Structure formats: C-alpha cells, structure tokens
Amino acid sequence: MAMARVATAALMVAAAVLLGLAGGGHAQLQNGFYKGKCGANDVEAVVQGIVRARFARDAPIVAYLLRMQFHECAVNGCDGGLLIDGPGTEKTASPNLSVKGYDLIADIKAELERRCPGVVSCSDIQILATRDAVALAGGQPYAVRTGRRDRRQSRASDVVLPAPDSTAAQTVAYFGKLGLSAFDAVLLLGAHTVGATHCGAIKDSRLYRYGGRAGATDPALDPYYAFVYKTWVCPNAAASDGNVVFLDDQWSALRVDSNYYKLLQRHRGVLPCDQNLYGDGSTRWIVDLLANNSDLFPSLFPQALIKLGEVNVLTGTQGEIRKVCSKFN
Ligand code: HEM
Known part of the structure; x- marks a missing residue:
C-alpha cells in the first residue's frame, strides 16, 4: 500500500516535470555570476x-521577501521595478x-555598493535574499542563477x-501567462x-458576505475556524479590518513546510484562493500529493521559486545596475 503510494507520487512528480515544472530558465543567467566581480568579496555570502x-x-x-518576489516577478518580470519610489510606480499600486521588506534590500544594496559599486543588481539581491530567508525558515537550500539587471521603468498601471x-x-491561468504550470502554481501558493x-x-x-449574500459564511471553511474568526479574530466591525490572521497554523506560520496543504485538506485555508485549490478537482490532486508526501514540497518549492525568479529577466547590456534600489540611476 505504502509502496503503491510512493510509486504514484513518483509518477505524478515525473508528469509534473514533463508538464514544465523543471522549466528551461533564462539562457543568460549563470550560477555564480558574481564570482570574481566584487574584488575579494563573495557576493552571495555578503547577502x-x-x-x-x-x-x-x-x-x-x-514572508515579506517571498511575497515581494511574487509581486516583483509577476509584473514585467524580476526586474527591480517594485523597488522604485515615487508617484505612479509599481510600489504605489x-x-x-x-508589501514589506524594502529596507532589507536597501541595506544589502548599500553594503554591496560599499564593497564594489555598480556591480550587483537590485533584482538579483531580491532573489538571493529570498532564497536565503527560505533556507533559514526551514526550507531546503537551493542554488539560484544570477546576472539579472534592473529595468528603467516602473508603472503602477502595469500591476x-x-x-x-x-x-x-x-x-x-494567471501563472500560465507567466510560463508556469498548474503544478508550479500550487507549489508557489505554498508560500x-x-x-x-x-x-x-x-x-x-x-x-460575512459569501457569494454577495449578507450574513453568509463560506461553506468551504471549517465551521470551527469560521466561529473562531468571527468571534475573536475578525469580528464583524470595520475596526477589525487590520487584525492579522496567520495563513498557516500559528505554530507553523514561520516555517517553510507542507502543513499549508494539510490545512487545505481540512478546509482551513485562509484566503479563498488557497481553499479553492482544494475545491477544484484540477488542482486538488496536487494539494493531496503535497499534503500526503510531506517531503515533496520542501524539494519542489525551490524549483518553482527558481522558475518564478527567472520570469522575463533583463540580462547582458539591458537595463542598468542601479546605485540605489529605490531610484533609477
Ligand atoms: C493567486 C495567487 C495569490 C493571491 C491571490 C495572494 C494573495 C495574498 C493576500 C491577499 C495576502 C495578504 C496580504 C495582506 O493582507 O497584507 C497574501 C500574503 C502573502 N502572500 Fe500571497 N497571494 C498569491 C500568491 C502568492 C505567491 C505566488 C507567493 C510567493 C511565492 C505569495 C506569498 C505570500 C506571503 C509570504 C504572504 C504573507 C505576507 C506577510 O506576512 O507579510 N503569495 N497573499
């Protein structure tokens, strides 16, 4: 029985890889792009x-960095566009x-500019920093290719x-437009x-207004959770709008693990987009696979993040290497 389950999982993963999980990536990015380009400094170690x-x-x-990587890479690619300050930029959408964590990117940039001015792009810093934070939070370490450049454009209307x-x-469909598969999408929402x-x-x-009906609660939400949210966390008054709800179980909300998928199986996903992955047969099998084989998510999540991190990047002589991440040169 256990053997059969492992075999099924292996088959499904193989299918997912064939369906595009492994991805081709961007030809001009390289492992260790910054080696030897920042004096005696190891750029990745500094980050x-x-x-x-x-x-x-x-x-x-x-969490801040993972969300930032998504909002960065999904809009015109991983090009540092989200980092730009000023009226009408992506940041203002x-x-x-x-979105939080901009100060960390700025700190890393300042340190790298001190060591080797004009070498390391802000878009690479975002990708490297997210990678490092994921490993620190219990995720599997992974290598990322670098050599991205920063775009000289950032428009709120593109968001x-x-x-x-x-x-x-x-x-x-949204992730499909970015060149990512359904399997990638389910993995990435695992963020x-x-x-x-x-x-x-x-x-x-x-x-309180499921389906637009006053007083209606989403039947896909575990009734006990609905009760807890309504009674303590998000009471029905405007004042509770800013209260915080963990997306995963509180004890697991700072750990990169597969518990999120187990929550979906128990109808305890928080956002509708999360729970909907379990409500739809076309993605439920992926949720079940990741929930029932807890070692799969840690090894596959990095692959999906790598693919997201290579969407529509600028390389070579395109764009620029910003001096300050929040301003064009
Ligand atoms: C259908 C796709 C997605 C939707 C609709 C969605 C929506 C949301 C929303 C509404 C929040 C709460 C924001 C807030 O109240 O401050 C959130 C938080 C978050 N999202 Fe997503 N998200 C999606 C995909 C992703 C992806 C692909 C990633 C990363 C790979 C991601 C990472 C995060 C993280 C880590 C948080 C928590 C942020 C924090 O604690 O500050 N999300 N998302």
Whole structure:
C-alpha cells in the first residue's frame, strides 16, 4: 500500500516535470555570476550574512521577501521595478501597499555598493535574499542563477495581480501567462505556509458576505475556524479590518513546510484562493500529493521559486545596475 503510494507520487512528480515544472530558465543567467566581480568579496555570502542577521531578530522577513518576489516577478518580470519610489510606480499600486521588506534590500544594496559599486543588481539581491530567508525558515537550500539587471521603468498601471478570491482556474491561468504550470502554481501558493493576511481580505468573501449574500459564511471553511474568526479574530466591525490572521497554523506560520496543504485538506485555508485549490478537482490532486508526501514540497518549492525568479529577466547590456534600489540611476 505504502509502496503503491510512493510509486504514484513518483509518477505524478515525473508528469509534473514533463508538464514544465523543471522549466528551461533564462539562457543568460549563470550560477555564480558574481564570482570574481566584487574584488575579494563573495557576493552571495555578503547577502546571506545580512539576511541571517535580520532573520534572527525578525523572522517574518521570510514572508515579506517571498511575497515581494511574487509581486516583483509577476509584473514585467524580476526586474527591480517594485523597488522604485515615487508617484505612479509599481510600489504605489494597491496590492503592493502592504508589501514589506524594502529596507532589507536597501541595506544589502548599500553594503554591496560599499564593497564594489555598480556591480550587483537590485533584482538579483531580491532573489538571493529570498532564497536565503527560505533556507533559514526551514526550507531546503537551493542554488539560484544570477546576472539579472534592473529595468528603467516602473508603472503602477502595469500591476495586475490575482485577487484574493481567485478561483483555481483563474490562479492557474494567471501563472500560465507567466510560463508556469498548474503544478508550479500550487507549489508557489505554498508560500502561504508563512506569513499572515489582514481580516479585511477575508471578511466579506469568507465570513460575512459569501457569494454577495449578507450574513453568509463560506461553506468551504471549517465551521470551527469560521466561529473562531468571527468571534475573536475578525469580528464583524470595520475596526477589525487590520487584525492579522496567520495563513498557516500559528505554530507553523514561520516555517517553510507542507502543513499549508494539510490545512487545505481540512478546509482551513485562509484566503479563498488557497481553499479553492482544494475545491477544484484540477488542482486538488496536487494539494493531496503535497499534503500526503510531506517531503515533496520542501524539494519542489525551490524549483518553482527558481522558475518564478527567472520570469522575463533583463540580462547582458539591458537595463542598468542601479546605485540605489529605490531610484533609477
Ligand atoms: C493567486 C495567487 C495569490 C493571491 C491571490 C495572494 C494573495 C495574498 C493576500 C491577499 C495576502 C495578504 C496580504 C495582506 O493582507 O497584507 C497574501 C500574503 C502573502 N502572500 Fe500571497 N497571494 C498569491 C500568491 C502568492 C505567491 C505566488 C507567493 C510567493 C511565492 C505569495 C506569498 C505570500 C506571503 C509570504 C504572504 C504573507 C505576507 C506577510 O506576512 O507579510 N503569495 N497573499
């Protein structure tokens, strides 16, 4: 029985790889691109040291960076566009107003500029820092290719991100436009294994106005959880909009692990887009696979993050290497 399950899992993973999980990546990115380019400094070690120090006093940084990588790479690619300050930039678009972690990217950039000015791009710093934070939070370490350059453009009007109440089909279609498979999409939403949302994102859709009906609660939400949220966490008053709900079980909300998928099986996913992955047969099998084989997510999540991190990157002589991540040169 156990053998059969392992064999099925292996087959499904093989199918997922054939369906594009492994991905081709971007031809001009390289492993160790910065080797020998920053004097005697090991760029990746510098980044890792700063991320480690930050993680030690502020573990939720892993959630900030993962979300930042998504909001960065999904909009015109991983090009540093999200980091630019000023009116009308990507940062000012409403889904980005709650993105955090910019200060860490700025700190890393300042240190690298001190050691070797004009060498390391802000877009590479984002990808390296996320990678390091994931490993610190219990995820598997992984190598990333570097050599990205920063785009000289950042427009709020380009920011199109999925709504929190996206159906599984909408989520899969969204990631499909980025060149990512349904399997990648389910793996990437596994980033919700860390971090939190605000009650404002779930009050209408899940607790008080499901389907637009006043007083209706989403039947896909575990009734005990619905009770807890309504009674203590997100009471039905505007004042609770800013209250925080962990996306994974509280004890697991800072760990990169497969518990998120087990929650979905128990109808305890927090955002509608999370629970919808289990409600739809086309993605439920992936949720079941990742929930029932807890060593799969840790090894496959990095592959999906690598693919996300290589969406539409600038390389070679394209774009620029910014001096300060929040400003074009
Ligand atoms: C259909 C796709 C997705 C939707 C609709 C979605 C939506 C959301 C929403 C509404 C929040 C809460 C924001 C807040 O209240 O401040 C959130 C948080 C988060 N998202 Fe997603 N997300 C999606 C995919 C992803 C992906 C692909 C990643 C990363 C690979 C990601 C990483 C995170 C993380 C780590 C948090 C917690 C942030 C924190 O604690 O500050 N999400 N997401």
